[in-house]
């Protein structure tokens with residue numbers, strides 16, 4: 572088995588920062604976690620990538636090509652499709668290491684995860700290569716501190732879940748930037764209760780909310796009924812917070828459990844061989 576986190580989410584939500592934070596935490600705790608950069612337009616990140624899509628194709632290649640003439644978003648999709656067409660390259664770069672653990676730092680265009688097929692296809696490839704994958708959907712906590720935004724963020728998370736059909740964790744990033752009062756507000760949502768959300772939105776009493784109160788209510792019920800939509804806060808300034816997130820994801824992809832089995836097998840004395 573091999574292990575992977577597919578780190579996705581809107582532009583600037585903190586994906587690359589998360590990857591470097593996890594790598595550092597892993598190093599400090601004697602683990603090896605590598606990162607693959609899948610953002611063909613990336614300019615800066617604080618980790619040493621194991622594989623970098625830009626070595627295969629850079630966004631500029633797609634945009635500056637006289638025939639292709641892509642804009643930034645079409646260009647990005649083109650780059651990822653090129654990666655899929657060259658998945659032998661990716662497979663070779665990844666190597667074939669048993670029990671390896673890799674974070675895939677993805678681009679920030681949300682449509683890649685909500686409805687385009689390209690990421691889904693990449694996931695299929697990774698699964699063929701024996702990766703057990705957890706999607707890690709990052710969302711900036713600063714955009715989640717009122718009812719309407721929370722519902723909108725939740726719907727985004729849901730559509731990623733439905734499109735990628737994988738184990739899934741939602742992470743609220745940049746918790747260190749929240750004020751005390753914003754933090755309190757957010758706490759009300761962490762175990763999503765649509766009734767709190769709705770009451771909160773009704774307090775706004777805008778014309779729109781009056782008119783669509785029923786719609787909002789139904790959305791609230793969908794969120795509650797799915798109860799899959801749960802958010803884990805991450806404060807990268809607190810080691811314990813990072814540790815909790817990693818532990819949660821490790822459990823989901825069953826990292827360590829198989830290794831335990833292997834150790835046990837190994838320790839079992841072989842009756843045929845008394846030398847070891």
Ligand SMILES: Nc1nc2c(ncn2[C@@H]2O[C@H](COP(=O)(O)OP(=O)(O)OP(=O)(O)O)[C@@H](O)[C@H]2O)c(=O)[nH]1
Pocket residue numbers: 580581582583584585586587588589610677678679680744745746747748806807
């Ligand atoms: N204070 C604080 N800043 C953060 C945190 N995470 C990210 N940032 C900042 O937010 C900005 C965007 O972070 P990135 O990690 O580049 O976000 P990204 O999701 O990789 O962005 P794209 O790849 O462009 O989609 C940077 O200036 C980071 O320093 C966090 O947990 N706390």
Ligand SMILES: [Mg+2]
Pocket residue numbers: 586587588610613676677
């Ligand atoms: Mg990034």
